[in-house]
Amino acid sequence: MTSPVQIQRILVPVDFSSNAEAATSYAMLLARALHATITLFHVVDIPPSMVAIVPGASIEGDLAANTADAELRIAALANTLQAGLAPGDVAIELATAVVPADSAAEAIVAYAARGFELIVMGTHGRTGWSHLVVGSVAERVLRAAACPVMTIRFPRDHR
Numbered sequence: 001m002t003s004p005v006q007i008q009r010i011l012v013p014v015d016f017s018s019n020a021e022a023a024t025s026y027a028m029l030l031a032r033a034l035h036a037t038i039t040l041f042h043v044v045d046i047p048p049s050m051v052a053i054v055p056g057a058s059i060e061g062d063l064a065a066n067t068a069d070a071e072l073r074i075a076a077l078a079n080t081l082q083a084g085l086a087p088g089d090v091a092i093e094l095a096t097a098v099v100p101a102d103s104a105a106e107a108i109v110a111y112a113a114r115g116f117e118l119i120v121m122g123t124h125g126r127t128g129w130s131h132l133v134v135g136s137v138a139e140r141v142l143r144a145a146a147c148p149v150m151t152i153r154f155p156r157d158h159r
Contacts, residue, residue, distance in 0.1 A: 010038045011116040013108045013141075016073055019122030023152040027120040028081060028090060037091040038120075040078055041111055044070045045101040063098065070096055105140035112145055119149045 014020040123138035
């Protein structure tokens with residue numbers, strides 16, 4: 001029999017959507033109960049539209065602005081979460097990565113390999129054609145992550 005799993009570090013990928021917000025709430029509940037640390041992780045993607053069409057053109061300025069905006073938003077999210085906690089209740093860390101648009105899942109999986117025991121992330125619950133065309137970051141993370149992944153689907157109908 002193996003020893004029980006100790007969950008000390010939880011990775012929470014955030015894209016600032018309602019799905020990520022719901023996943024963050026679950027991660028906070030788990031972190032409180034397990035006395036774990038959560039790391040909010042945002043992937044700043046380089047969309048294909050930002051790739052230079054004109055030879056010699058640069059995307060550095062736009063990318064720097066997008067990265068700065070993401071860092072402000074993730075810090076604001078962490079501050080909001082901390083405001084609802086007692087001192088020392090849950091430690092919250094922040095991280096960002098800049099990757100090509102189709103590599104968000106790979107960035108999440110690679111970051112999780114740094115010693116996280118659990119990933120808690122939102123999923124948009126796409127189905128059919130939308131799922132085939134857009135794909136699912138959450139699904140790719142589920143398939144590739146070395147640790148367990150808990151996905152939270154924010155219901156479309158809030159009745």
